[in-house]
Amino acid sequence: MTATSTERTIGRDRRGRAHPAVLLLPTLLLVVLALPALFLFGAGQITVPAAMWASVVGLAVLEIATLLVPWRRLHRDWVAVIPVLAIIAIGLFRVGTGGSSSMFSVIILLPIVWLATLPGRRMVVYGIAALVVSFLGPYFVGLEDWGNGQIVRVVFVAVVIAAVAVVVNETTHSARARLKEVASLSQERARLLEDAERGRRELAQTAEELSEAEAFATSIWEAMDNEAVIVTDRRGGIVGWGPGAELLLGYDMIDIIGVDGAHRGQESVGDLFVPRTLGLSGPDDTVAPTAEILPRLVEVGRSVGQGEGDLLVRSVDGVEIPVYLTCAERRVGDEPVGYTFVVRDARHLKEITRLKDEFVGTISHELRTPLSSILGYLELVMEEEETLSDDQKRFIGVAERNANRLLQLVGDLLFIAQVEAGKIPLQRETIDLSSIASASGESILPVAERAGVTVQVELPEEPLQLHADARRVGQSIDNLVSNAVKFTPAGGSITVAVGQDDGHAVVTVTDTGMGIEPDDLEQLSERFFRSKMATRQAIKGIGLGLSITKAIVTAHEGTMSATSTVGEGTQFRIAIPIRQG
Known part of the structure; x- marks a missing residue:
């Protein structure tokens, strides 16, 4: 012991x-x-x-x-x-x-x-x-x-x-x-002291984490100088003004939110935007009430196109700048407290698009002349059939078909460039949409029969007339029907339907084909875009047909949309306003 x-x-x-x-x-x-x-x-x-x-x-x-x-x-x-x-x-x-x-x-x-x-x-x-x-x-x-x-x-x-x-x-x-x-x-007392000490340690840790998070957020905020970040309260009053906003619009933070928010140079985020680009101003470009501007800005900021670069903001010098707009709601818990707007300068992208379209237009013009000359000489050679061997005739035929394909491609590129430049040539006249749709269905029948696909055309009892370019409208329907045949396996069917809806002439092309994946739907109308399904199935095409169709419909102030389910089929819909000449 x-x-x-x-x-x-x-x-x-x-x-x-x-x-x-x-x-x-x-x-x-x-x-x-x-x-x-x-x-x-x-x-x-x-x-x-x-x-x-x-x-x-x-x-x-x-x-x-x-x-x-x-x-x-x-x-x-x-x-x-x-x-x-x-x-x-x-x-x-x-x-x-x-x-x-x-x-x-x-x-x-x-x-x-x-x-x-x-x-x-x-x-x-x-x-x-x-x-x-x-x-x-x-x-x-x-x-x-x-x-x-x-x-x-x-x-x-x-x-x-x-x-x-x-x-x-x-x-x-x-x-x-x-x-x-x-x-x-x-x-x-010992337990309370222990709890207090634990709380002190947790508080110190939370304070440290909060400090790190604040420093991290501040570094991101200060680094975003290529995009204008604007933070608002629920009424649209500006409470945050990023460095990018100062660079883009020229307003200092003090001019916007003042010192400690005591004074604002701009009462609302809506004061920065040109009302007519939001569709809210009158003929004299008067400013719409803030109650109308804020919901419209939120709607545009959450849309797919984010303003398409057509939304304008006005700088401190009065310069109107095209921008893209993104909007996200700010919340504290489940309570909405305001919005965060991100404004991106669209001038550079618009200039790139303009130069690209100008390049395409220039190249198209420059290619059309030599191609036309090549085709002319090929026709002259083919007139001397007696002097040509069978192989020579076959070679010249291949060259002629490819030259025609190139000429058609150049024409398509030029047409798209004209549409985007707002210079599309339309020969408007009073046309019957039913007869044009019926002609498209008949034209595709030989190709459809070879592919094992049935084609059905559904027309209204009365002619459906509108003021439009018959050749271009027919081209747009032909493109949709041709695509439907290419993407529908043997045994499938295609339905072309003509009707009216809310003052618009409507054409729908529905197939029972392989369908389109959701990620590809939004990009279908982009030039040279090929869907994953088309690439995997090795289906021929260069990705211009839907771009041209949308361009034609847009030139007629219409809309084109698509819905699809993979493995079940696709439906394209074009709607053109009915206007008599």
Whole structure:
């Protein structure tokens, strides 16, 4: 056993309580000290030596037993046995040293107080019972006479000692409850301190993360100088003005949101845009109310084309700049708090598009002349058939077909360039759309029969007349029908339907072909675009047919749209306003 464990065994336990042997030791010492007082100084008399020595030996044996008992393994109430036996032993010592008149009766207070300090009021009951046995035992067994006059003093002393025991028990009970409460409060305080420390660490970590996030957001915000980022509240009032906005529009941040937002040069994001480009201004270009401008800006910013570069903003110098617009709603939790607008300068892209179209137009013109010359000479050569061999005729025929294909391609490119430049030549006249659609269906029949595809044309009972270019409208329908045949496997069908819808003449071409993937639908009308399905199936084409069709429909102020399901088929729809010449 180590020094530490020995000290804990004979001193105090883990809860700080004194060992029973320590508490019994003062009682034993007082009894032992009483012996010299009796023998050397004559303090009292020895009436029953056997009882006196039995008390001394009993207390000594009890002290030794107390040291040997493993109290940690026993219930705490078992410790009450020690003071009860000590009280009985002192009763014997009292009998042996004068009985009722013994001066050593006061020693009994020590085990009584010890017993009273143990938890539970029953300990007081045990103590009083042992006290009665000790003080009145001699009277019960006849060692003393009930009429010797000492009975009154004995009873009074016993009552006083019992009262002391009750007081001590109640005091220790209150002290124990208070200590328990203090311990509970101490634990709660420790828990609160621990929670506070944990909260402090979490707060410090959150503050650090917030600082890093703020620095990251600030670096992104300051780096976005190629795009104008404008942040607004729910009413459209500007609350954030990025560096790119300063570069594009020329307004300083202070001019827009002031110092700490106290003054704004521009009350609303709508003040920056030219109203006529939003379709909200009157003939005199008057500004529409903000309540109308903000929803329109949000609508344009969320549209696919994002304004198509035709939306105009006005700089601090009054310059009107074409832009693309993107809009996203700002939220805090589930609550909308405003919008973030991203404005991109469209001047560079528009210039690139203009130069590209100009290049295509120029190349088309430059190619058309030599191709026409080549075809002319090929025709002259073919007129001398008698002088040509069969191989020569075949070679010239191949050259002529390819030259015609190139000439047709040049014509298509030139036509698209003219459309995008707003210079498309249309020969408008009153036409019957039904007869044009019927002619397209008849023209494709030989090709459809070879492909194993059926073609059906559905026409209204009455002619459907409109003011349009018959050749171009027919070309657009031919392109749609031709595409449908190419992308429909053998055994499939194609339906060409003509009708009216909301003042528009409508032609739909529906097939049961392989369909178009969703990602490709938005790009179908781009020049030279080939869908993934066409590429995988190695279907011939250069990707201009739908571009030309859309260009023709757009030139007639109409619209073209498509819906498709992969593996089930596709439907193209063109709608042209009905206007009489």
